[in-house]
């Protein structure tokens with residue numbers, strides 16, 4: 001039985017005061033809404049605020065004993081240290097107690113031209129620092145319409161996982177995010193998403209083995225909301241969500257956890 005995961009990617013949203021307010025709202029609902037509280041007991045819940053809020057958000061969570069919230073980062077450098085102005089290393093994030101890092105998000109791939117080999121370096125640096133990588137993969141609408149779904153997923157999976165040892169696969173999380181569903185309000189249907197999740201799981205089995213494939217946590221991302229979450233999570237190969245827009249309000253993020 002794979003654990004359910006709900007991870008919120010705040011992207012470039014929230015100043016520090018706004019971020020602290022959002023976290024307080026989430027902590028409050030996790031403690032006081034019976035349905036959300038019950039679901040939270042069985043779910044890995046993560047939030048990925050901007051780098052500028054990581055310390056203070058972590059401190060606020062620590063001040064609330066029992067708050068079941070993990071803090072993660074949205075990106076990491078592919079280098080260890082040195083003259084890389086503006087970059088943040090995995091060791092720096094580890095020193096803050098960050099528990100996961102989102103790697104290879106489609107916005108990084110598209111807007112910042114990150115390629116599979118750089119993304120692979122980020123995955124390896126993240127694992128090396130003892131942090132869980134959340135490796136994002138997914139096709140554009142054009143690629144899907146051109147019949148390239150499998151080859152794109154394959155290249156992103158094989159490229160992103162190069163040199164990842166079988167043992168490390170037990171920590172790694174995959175997020176399938178069709179690019180055409182991100183921030184568009186147009187989610188993949190539950191069946192459409194599950195079909196790709198099954199392809200990914202089958203590929204992991206080929207690359208590693210059946211046990212690792214069965215244990216692999218594969219999240220869906222792309223316009224997840226409280227109202228479409230139940231149908232998606234009912235699918236056999238969908239283990240949870242990477243949430244963008246809907247994680248910026250405590251009630252909709254917790255609504256997805258409740259679902």
Ligand code: PGA
Pocket residue numbers: 009177181182183184185221222223224242243244245246
């Ligand atoms: P969205 O974003 O939920 O706003 O579609 C998902 C993501 O980018 O992870």
